[in-house]
Amino acid sequence: MNKIVLKLGGTIMALFLVVLLPLGFVANQIFTNFYYNQVQQEISQLSAKYARNMTSLDDRTFIKMFVNLADLTNKEIIIINQQGEMVANSGVGLPHLSEKEVEQLSNGQSISKRVEDPVTNKNYLASGNPIYQGNKISGVFFVMADIHDIEEPVRKIRDLLILSAVGALFLALGFTFVLAKKMSDPLLEMEQATRKIAKGKLDVRVSIRSNDEIGTLAKAINDLAMETNRYRSNRREFFANISHELRTPISYLQGYAKVLKQGLYQSEKEKNLYLEIIDQESDRLVHLINDLFDLAKMEEGKIDLSLSFIDIGGILESAIVKLKVETVKKGIELEVISNNVLPRIKGDPIRMEQIFTNLLSNAVRYTEQGKITARAFLNKQHVHVHIEDTGMGIPEEEIPYIFERFHRVEKSRSRQLGGTGLGLAIVKNLVELHNGTIAVESRVGQGTTFLLSFPVERGAE
Numbered sequence: 001m002n003k004i005v006l007k008l009g010g011t012i013m014a015l016f017l018v019v020l021l022p023l024g025f026v027a028n029q030i031f032t033n034f035y036y037n038q039v040q041q042e043i044s045q046l047s048a049k050y051a052r053n054m055t056s057l058d059d060r061t062f063i064k065m066f067v068n069l070a071d072l073t074n075k076e077i078i079i080i081n082q083q084g085e086m087v088a089n090s091g092v093g094l095p096h097l098s099e100k101e102v103e104q105l106s107n108g109q110s111i112s113k114r115v116e117d118p119v120t121n122k123n124y125l126a127s128g129n130p131i132y133q134g135n136k137i138s139g140v141f142f143v144m145a146d147i148h149d150i151e152e153p154v155r156k157i158r159d160l161l162i163l164s165a166v167g168a169l170f171l172a173l174g175f176t177f178v179l180a181k182k183m184s185d186p187l188l189e190m191e192q193a194t195r196k197i198a199k200g201k202l203d204v205r206v207s208i209r210s211n212d213e214i215g216t217l218a219k220a221i222n223d224l225a226m227e228t229n230r231y232r233s234n235r236r237e238f239f240a241n242i243s244h245e246l247r248t249p250i251s252y253l254q255g256y257a258k259v260l261k262q263g264l265y266q267s268e269k270e271k272n273l274y275l276e277i278i279d280q281e282s283d284r285l286v287h288l289i290n291d292l293f294d295l296a297k298m299e300e301g302k303i304d305l306s307l308s309f310i311d312i313g314g315i316l317e318s319a320i321v322k323l324k325v326e327t328v329k330k331g332i333e334l335e336v337i338s339n340n341v342l343p344r345i346k347g348d349p350i351r352m353e354q355i356f357t358n359l360l361s362n363a364v365r366y367t368e369q370g371k372i373t374a375r376a377f378l379n380k381q382h383v384h385v386h387i388e389d390t391g392m393g394i395p396e397e398e399i400p401y402i403f404e405r406f407h408r409v410e411k412s413r414s415r416q417l418g419g420t421g422l423g424l425a426i427v428k429n430l431v432e433l434h435n436g437t438i439a440v441e442s443r444v445g446q447g448t449t450f451l452l453s454f455p456v457e458r459g460a461e
Contacts, residue, residue, distance in 0.1 A: 008180035009173075016172045024165050032154050036125070039150050040112060043075060043143040044127040048110065050077070051129035051141040057081055063088045074149065076124065078142040079131075092144060093119045095126055105130050105140050115144065123147040186214050190221055197221075202229035234404065245288055249281035291422045298429035305348040305433060312345055312352065312383050312454065313338040313376050319356035320374060326364050333371040342376060343456045345383055347434045355430050358423040359387045359450050367391035370447070381456045388449040394442040402440065403428040 050066060057063070063079060070077040070090040078094060079087040086094050095115035097105075104111050110129045117124065124144035131139040189206055196204045202225050206218040256274040265271045297303040320336055327334045356374075363372045370390030377384055394402060403424050431438045435455055442448035 008183060009176045012176040012180065013173065016169070016176070020165055020168065024161055028158055028161060031157055035154055036150060039145050040125055040127065043125060043145050044110065044112060044129075046073070046075065047127040047129045047141055047143040050143065051131045054079070054131045054139075054141055056133070057087050057131070057139050070143075076144040076146070078144070079139060080142070081139045082137065087139065092117050092122075092124070095124075095142065095144075101128075106137065108132075108137065114147070125150065183214070186218060190218060193221055193225075197225050197228065202226075202232065230401070242288075242292075246285070249285040252281040253278055253285075291426060295422055295426055295429070298426065298433070303433070305351060307346050307348055309344040310347050310349045310352060311342070312347075312385065313342050315349055315353050316356050316374055316376055316385065319353050319360055322357065323360050323364055326361075327372070330364065330367070331369065332364065332367055335371065335373045336375075337373065338376040342378055342383055345434075345454045346457050347454065351430050352434070355427050355452070356385070356387070358427050362423055363387060363389035363391065363448070366448075378456070382453045383456060385452040385454075386449055387452075388447065390447040393444040393446055394440070394448055395444055396442075399440060399442060403438070 050069075054066070055062070057079065066077055066079070067088055067090050076090045076092045078089045078092060080094070081087050095113075096118075097111075101111050101113070105128060108130050110127065112125070112127045115124050115126045116122070124146055126142050126144040128140045128142045130137045131141050186207070186209055193204045193206045204225055206221050208215050208218045208222070256278050259265060260271065260274055260278075265274060294303070316338060317336055320334060323334070360372065360374065367389045368391070372390075373386075373388045375384075375386045375388070428438055431452060431454075437453045439451045440448060441451065
């Protein structure tokens with residue numbers, strides 16, 4: 001049996017016993033006291049009744065009638081005269097009375113007490129009442145009930161209570177075991193699954209058996225396994241992409257540098273072409289390294305923004321100008337729609353231009369023909385920027401992951417078109433650093449629209 005079943009079972013059983021034992025003790029005490037009080041009340045009533053009907057201590061027939069009556073009621077009687085002598089009894093010895101009890105009887109008061117028969121050593125509950133003849137006390141009438149006869153039904157009830165408690169205990173034990181097993185099995189399954197996940201077996205899944213906290217935990221473990229698996233796949237893809245992206249410019253740099261070093265060119269024009277290629281590949285390498293550093297600093301929260309009130313429309317137009325050459329080469333129409341009365345927002349102009357440049361470059365990269373539209377407008381104290389293209393689009397199942405680092409849509413084609421899967425992750429981090437939001441809408445074959453929103457601070461013109 002596993003430890004968690006023992007712990008859960010032990011805890012539940014301990015709680016059960018904590019409730020059951022005091023409850024059983026209290027029930028036993030209540031019943032015992034109730035039964036004793038009932039017997040005490042009965043003999044007190046009998047004693048008072050007999051004492052009232054006792055007209056003479058000298059009538060032996062009358063006295064014998066009371067003795068016979070004691071046998072019928074299963075009680076014992078003792079009749080004592082004024083001198084303290086026993087006039088009659090049903091087979092028990094004279095009880096010992098204290099001075100206080102004698103005084104109470106002399107004053108016409110009744111007494112109740114436990115007495116021990118000096119002959120048989122039996123214990124009795126006794127009740128005594130004074131006998132009146134006229135206005136004078138002529139004796140005392142005692143009615144006694146055997147303690148053993150009282151305790152016998154109490155003992156039987158106590159045995160029934162104990163038997164019921166034992167039965168309830170075994171029933172609770174079985175219920176506890178089933179409940180503990182039902183609660184512990186999912187936890188043990190989760191433990192085994194997490195150990196497998198820790199060893200790299202990310203295809204493990206936990207059964208979700210309920211909608212409570214345990215079911216939620218199981219779902220969280222499954223989500224963790226899926227996310228970790230996807231992260232590992234993206235990381236592998238990322239390293240493969242980085243290796244490819246680094247290897248290509250380095251190969252160009254080494255090859256053309258060697259050609260120039262050895263003078264293996266035919267003309268000055270060819271030499272300048274090689275130098276231009278070296279320059280372009282150097283820029284490409286620097287851009288890749290800068291992206292890696294930027295993303296690392298953003299994720300560690302170490303990037304600093306030079307904030308000022310900026311014209312977001314002007315920055316958008318500046319980013320578009322830099323991409324004119326690429327759009328002309330591909331024959332893509334680029335349109336800018338901007339409201340000239342947009343308020344200034346607080347931001348870093350360089351980083352804001354980086355946001356727009358990355359998104360626009362992405363649009364140009366994945367659009368073979370058609371149009372790219374950049375739109376800026378004001379709505380509810382927020383400046384909105386929509387960048388829309390008519391490119392290849394993004395599959396619906398990929399949309400939740402496109403802002404994650406390492407992620408690339410249509411990986412084989414993405415490698416052909418360039419990019420490392422870092423651009424959108426950088427954009428998302430920069431937008432959030434500016435207290436903005438970014439979302440995406442896309443349909444495969446119809447195009448993609450990135451929706452950006454930045455708050456306008458009070459006092460901005």
